[in-house]
Amino acid sequence: MSKGILVVGSINLDMVVISPRIPGPGENVHAHGFRMVAGGKGANQAVACHRLGTATSLLASTGDDYFGDFLSGKLEEYGVSASLVSRKPGSATGVALIVVEEDTGTNTIVVDPGANMAMTVADLDPLDGCYDVACAALFQLEIPLEVVREGARRARGRGLVTLLDAGPPRQVNASLIEHFDVVSPNEKELEALTGKVIDGVESAAAAARDITRAGATVVVKMGGSGAVLVDGGEAWHFPPYQVKAVDTTGAGDAFTAGLAVALAEGAHPGDAVDFANAAGAAAVTVVGAQPSMPDRATVEGLRHAQAPSRRRI
Numbered sequence: 408m409s410k411g412i413l414v415v416g417s418i419n420l421d422m423v424v425i426s427p428r429i430p431g432p433g434e435n436v437h438a439h440g441f442r443m444v445a446g447g448k449g450a451n452q453a454v455a456c457h458r459l460g461t462a463t464s465l466l467a468s469t470g471d472d473y474f475g476d477f478l479s480g481k482l483e484e485y486g487v488s489a490s491l492v493s494r495k496p497g498s499a500t501g502v503a504l505i506v507v508e509e510d511t512g513t514n515t516i517v518v519d520p521g522a523n524m525a526m527t528v529a530d531l532d533p534l535d536g537c538y539d540v541a542c543a544a545l546f547q548l549e550i551p552l553e554v555v556r557e558g559a560r561r562a563r564g565r566g567l568v569t570l571l572d573a574g575p576p577r578q579v580n581a582s583l584i585e586h587f588d589v590v591s592p593n594e595k596e597l598e599a600l601t602g603k604v605i606d607g608v609e610s611a612a613a614a615a616r617d618i619t620r621a622g623a624t625v626v627v628k629m630g631g632s633g634a635v636l637v638d639g640g641e642a643w644h645f646p647p648y649q650v651k652a653v654d655t656t657g658a659g660d661a662f663t664a665g666l667a668v669a670l671a672e673g674a675h676p677g678d679a680v681d682f683a684n685a686a687g688a689a690a691v692t693v694v695g696a697q698p699s700m701p702d703r704a705t706v707e708g709l710r711h712a713q714a715p716s717r718r719r720i
């Protein structure tokens with residue numbers, strides 16, 4: 408059996424309303440439905456890696472409260488052990504308030520991170536017994552940056568490939584990026600990382616090249632515009648898979664998980680991005696974050712049916 412993936416990151420309770428439109432400041436809109444859904448970028452990515460067929464462990468923190476119980480239960484239901492999810496007394500479980508626009512599936516998200524931001528470097532210690540059975544470690548930016556930096560340093564020191572999903576948008580310095588083999592931002596996250604304006608595939612590739620100078624391969628998630636890979640001196644554009652979007656929440660998480668799974672299996676970077684692109688597309692066809700993480704058959708079915716051609720840029 409091949410080695411697994413370690414995910415270090417956030418776990419949130421998503422409070423989701425489906426709305427006829429995204430309200431502007433001061434506006435009051437009647438929603439068409441409400442759901443409480445398991446979310447958080449770290450937990451979403453762990454669930455997605457598992458669904459895509461890779462043994463996965465999640466290191467995360469909740470509060471010692473009802474929402475924490477709910478989320479640990481959901482994780483186990485989705486097949487990911489909650490044994491490395493610690494409880495932070497005095498902190499509340501992270502919560503995300505999400506408005507999904509009914510016709511387009513686009514969203515706005517406000518997160519109160521709670522226990523996620525109470526994680527410390529000492530919380531990484533339980534991973535000491537996990538490095539030998541993993542080949543990749545996956546991080547995001549929804550927990551303290553010193554935990555991300557030290558976690559990646561330790562994982563790489565134990566021979567794992569390190570991947571950073573650079574969400575949500577945060578300014579981070581080179582001393583963090585240098586610990587990663589693969590960095591995957593969306594357009595807004597790429598703007599936060601580089602200070603450059605991204606207005607299409609060409610500008611995304613140009614900004615991504617800045618990050619590759621730190622030694623990382625960069626994969627930019629561009630939603631309806633597909634994805635861009637900058638690897639060594641080469642840049643490629645991957646057109647989007649065509650699907651009917653009902654909720655884009657968690658699509659980036661499915662994408663990054665797909666990338667991690669494919670790379671962990673030894674795929675060529677270009678094929679890994681294609682697999683990730685299909686995983687992200689599949690996720691937008693289902694409402695909610697963790698409920699929308701696709702399984703392997705769905706992703707391979709989409710790839711087989713559409714096979715969009717990548718092009719060098």
Ligand code: RIB
Pocket residue numbers: 417419420421445446447448451502503516518549656657658659660696
């Ligand atoms: O990436 C989507 C996730 O971002 C949601 O599940 C929400 O919890 C926020 O963390």
